[in-house]
Amino acid sequence: MNLILIALLLALLIPIYEAWQDDDIWQKMLAFASIATKTSILTLVISVLRDDWMIGVVGVIILSVGNAGLMLLAHLLRRMNYIGNEGTYD
Amino acid sequence: MTENYVYVIIALLPLTASMLVFQTNPYHALVIRGILGAVSALVYAVLGAADVALTEALVGTLLSVALYVVAVRSSLVMRLGVHQDSTAGAEDVCFKEFKDELRAILGKRHLRLELVPYPDAQALHQALMTKEVHATCMGRPKHDKHSSGVGVAEKQPYQIAIRVKHLHDILQSELFSPATSLTYADVSEAIKTDLGTQDLGRAHL
Incomplete structure (x- = not known):
């Protein structure tokens, strides 16, 4: 392990x-x-290794919510890139 | 808590933190802040602080990075007011050249260039005075070119008025474009005597 x-x-x-x-x-x-x-x-693996449900739940929540935050950040950066390259005012 | 891998995981924290400290580009630094948040959430979880890990992941990584991207995006920008026809016309190679050079100079300082179109010169001047834009770029009027000021219009096609003193100093020392030969109208003093210029504008009206 x-x-x-x-x-x-x-x-x-x-x-x-x-x-x-x-x-x-x-x-x-x-x-x-x-x-x-x-x-x-890694958090999930450690939770299995220690047989600790508390860490396991935290790992699951971070795994599921992290993607949403990533999409939000990517959208913000994409719009910035669009404005920067096209030179058009939103 | 005597497992050896814990030390390896904790060693990731100063590694990513020093990556964040030595990053100069603000957008890259925000992405690395997200990485630091993920690693520190892992460290907190491994050390047994599940609530702290959850808070770090939700607030530190998700919310604060998103808010900071919005803040940096709207503050690190130079808003350049331009005439509407100069942005619409694709035939203007001269303007595109100037735009690219300006963008390169601002890019070195991680600033963005944002063009704000205005219908006429009066609105452009008004926008500069009311601090809607940081600088205006006024092309010489076309009818001037036909009548008398042909030489001037050919030599200096664009007139730039910059409101921010620091920006003006940077551009004056770095914007070398002999082909376009730009002129600078520094209006940073005009802001101090804002009342006077507004009266001047009203007199023009």
């Missing part, structure tokens, strides 16, 4: 490196989505 956790942590380092290196904001958003999902999966 510890081996799974170490593998998950190593997988988590990949999008963190990506978010650090890449200059494109959409690549950063992709890395953010990846990290948000991976951390909540």
